[in-house]
Amino acid sequence: MSEIWNYLETNGSSVLTALVQHIWLALLPVAIAFVLALPLGALVHRYLPVRHVALTTGSVVYTVPSLALLLLLPGVLGTSVLDPTNVVIALTLYSLALLVRTTADGLDAVDTTVLQAATAMGYRPLRRWFTVQLPLAMPVVLTGLRVATVANVSMVSVAALIGIGGLGQLFTRGFQLGFYLPPIVIGLVLSVALAVVADVLIVAVQRGITPWARAGGR
């Protein structure tokens, strides 16, 4: 235990850098994918042929191992293997594959009579989409967002195997030091803590923007 504190005292700043980098590499892709998934999910929800193509593509993308994708992207994009852009793009693809599906599922689950009521009250399609359909779809969409976020936080560590930063560096550091425990334990604790904090934040946002889920009902 004291070894862990010693390690933090002497390497605190590099641990902090790794943590900050980990947060960026894990969460930026989720944010990009979330913004892209809303319009794409709407298309998938609305047009049956698009649904088939998009969901099949998504499940194939999801099947490709992350380490393989991380190593193949430089060849396709012309980037360097050590470029963090590869990580961001790879994780964006995974998150997108998941979020397009859950966004479409969420929109599918909205009661059509509610939409008819909104139309009857004079809502134009665009306003209806943003103020009625999307908010009602949010619980399902955010469930997908939680899964994508937790998956990303644990997947970023893989990037350390090919020399890109994040908390995974603490694992490879422990490896280089002859299986020295402190950095390994710190890395594990921090990445689980990060996943939990991100998850709790999304749940808090979900409670904030879906007040009807708590009001009455049961």
Added chain:
Amino acid sequence: MSLDYLLDAANWSLTSPDGFPQRILEHLGYTALALAIAALVAFPIGLLIGHTGRGALIAINLGNAGRALPTLGVLMLMLALVGIGLVPVTIALVVLAIPPILATTYAGIRSVPDETVDAARGVGMTESQIAWRVEVPIALPIIIGGLRNASLQVVSTATIAAYAGLGGLGRYLFDGLATLQYDQVVAGAVVLAVLAVVIDLVLAGAQRLLVSPGVDGRGADNSPTTNRPAEPISSTA
């Protein structure tokens, strides 16, 4: 992007110790071992929790926490505690595979309608008969879905075996990176991706063979009058 290494026939020799056939077999070996152990641990627990409804909260939370654990970190921890070899790699992969199998087994068993279970109990089936002959067959599509998910993750992650000094497809990735032979890295990544897709397709096929046609709806086009009595014998409800 050079495909020379991938397309070189010498690398596909069946007898070569570092050819693709040998590496694929090693890779499949690590994967199968980890999946078998994970299934032996997670399936009975998921079945018990799903059937009794007890301990669900603990199982779900443990499963979620397990999902957040980075496998690379678990591997390093095990290497530090146990030493180099197959054991730490297998433990790391088992830890990776347990959450999806446990969560879907539990969810699958819970999804069986209460009235179906009540009916089974009503005709005098014992609890273990209900679990094995009613709940498991009905939950099978969901349970196999979890197994597919787990095997996908384990196949993808079994590359770390090479990082711990063993074989498998990870060898091409790490050796290629270390010696800056990018065509070897590309070859390893392509074979790994194809292997993952093929395994998923094989399991999808197994799902069709194992799941009863009456459960997944394939039997639904049979005319109901030929299979069942047209009218209930008595309706007391």
